[in-house]
Amino acid sequence: MSNHGGGPGAGRSGLGARLLAVPLRWLGLGTGVAGLAASGLFGGLDTVTKPEVPTVAVGTVVDGGPWNVTVTGSRLVGELPKLHLRDGRRWFSVLATVENTADESRTDFGDAIRLTGVAGIAEERPSQVLLVRDGSRPSYLNPGLPERLAFLWEQDDSTPVPTSATVQVWGTTRRLDTIGETWEWLDPERRAEVEVPVQDRRAG
Amino acid sequence: MTVPTDYPDPDSVTSHRAPPGPGQRMGLRAGAGTLIVAALAVGGAIANWRPINGGGAEARERPFVQAGRFGETVSTRVFDATVLDVRGAAKVSNGGQSHDTAGVWIVLRVRLATRDRAMSIGYAALRDQRDREFRATTRFTQPLVGAGRVLQPGIPVEGDLAFEVPRDAATRLSAYFGQEQIDIRMDDLAEVLLPTVDKARVDEWASAPAPVPLASARAVAP
Numbered sequence: 001m002s003n004h005g006g007g008p009g010a011g012r013s014g015l016g017a018r019l020l021a022v023p024l025r026w027l028g029l030g031t032g033v034a035g036l037a038a039s040g041l042f043g044g045l046d047t048v049t050k051p052e053v054p055t056v057a058v059g060t061v062v063d064g065g066p067w068n069v070t071v072t073g074s075r076l077v078g079e080l081p082k083l084h085l086r087d088g089r090r091w092f093s094v095l096a097t098v099e100n101t102a103d104e105s106r107t108d109f110g111d112a113i114r115l116t117g118v119a120g121i122a123e124e125r126p127s128q129v130l131l132v133r134d135g136s137r138p139s140y141l142n143p144g145l146p147e148r149l150a151f152l153w154e155q156d157d158s159t160p161v162p163t164s165a166t167v168q169v170w171g172t173t174r175r176l177d178t179i180g181e182t183w184e185w186l187d188p189e190r191r192a193e194v195e196v197p198v199q200d201r202r203a204g
Numbered sequence: 205m206t207v208p209t210d211y212p213d214p215d216s217v218t219s220h221r222a223p224p225g226p227g228q229r230m231g232l233r234a235g236a237g238t239l240i241v242a243a244l245a246v247g248g249a250i251a252n253w254r255p256i257n258g259g260g261a262e263a264r265e266r267p268f269v270q271a272g273r274f275g276e277t278v279s280t281r282v283f284d285a286t287v288l289d290v291r292g293a294a295k296v297s298n299g300g301q302s303h304d305t306a307g308v309w310i311v312l313r314v315r316l317a318t319r320d321r322a323m324s325i326g327y328a329a330l331r332d333q334r335d336r337e338f339r340a341t342t343r344f345t346q347p348l349v350g351a352g353r354v355l356q357p358g359i360p361v362e363g364d365l366a367f368e369v370p371r372d373a374a375t376r377l378s379a380y381f382g383q384e385q386i387d388i389r390m391d392d393l394a395e396v397l398l399p400t401v402d403k404a405r406v407d408e409w410a411s412a413p414a415p416v417p418l419a420s421a422r423a424v425a426p
Binding site: 020103139146 | 227307334335
């Protein structure tokens, strides 16, 4: 007589058999819930607050990485030599002293300053960056040579003249790029905000 | 009848292996899962292995540098470079306009020649003792660097190249020239160690009021 049954009601029993009988969808859902619960035990479900960005005074050096940035002021200006300004527009400029703290010539100094919440300006990043020294548009800034730069945005001339503006200083972190396996300045983030008074210099 | 040895008599089989029960099947699955997790962990460890502080790609893809002395011709695979003279200045003049600097201008008189095919020199830079790189200035057009000047084989071109460097970097510099403008990985570079200059000489350069005129590029006899 065989001891292996096959008739109705002769199925497997026990915890293992019950687990095997659970549909895969329910098994996945259960695993997910268990994972969330475990994550919650270690603080994974806690509310995360956005890191506060410090507000610094005009003239304060901000370590942006790879730039030391010192915002010194803001001005409205009209036409500038060698730059095309569309009709009904004016230049909104932010003046800052920028020093390249990396060990190579860098082209990304235009990313160091951004502007938000200013009426009549659509883009956060400047459209032009000029060297105040001679009005040239350099492709590179060299290490150890601080330069006074004018970051320029085109602003709708019909908007009221602002009395002040919030300027953001952005920076990056030097780390190993996991794809290219090279050391790069990555992970852009706001490092500070500066409330700058705006001077209207169009008449002068 | 003789039974072949490859086909033993079923009656002679002494035991059977029973099919795995539910517990065994769970164990097999758990074992397979454990092996997969272990394989992922080993793979992750290998993928994240960074020998000697990482950045191995920079060493693997470094440029091929041909070094030479000041005044001598340095030959790379595709071009020759010679630094003929070094000057310093507080200001340089180019196209009738004078340009000052936050540091000091270093002006090199350079001769460049391509051997087999037309090409441009995209990369010209100085490096100091701290291995900081200072690219040729882009505040004004420099005809020897970039796509503006195409060198023709067998026709050397001479001209001035201007660089801005901090004063403390100007005493000991090396010049580098290459074909690629942006990505110099695995490119041919010519390296020339420039003569050492003392700090007093640098200060003298940086305080001279008269701008140094930059010579434009011109073809010279081979």
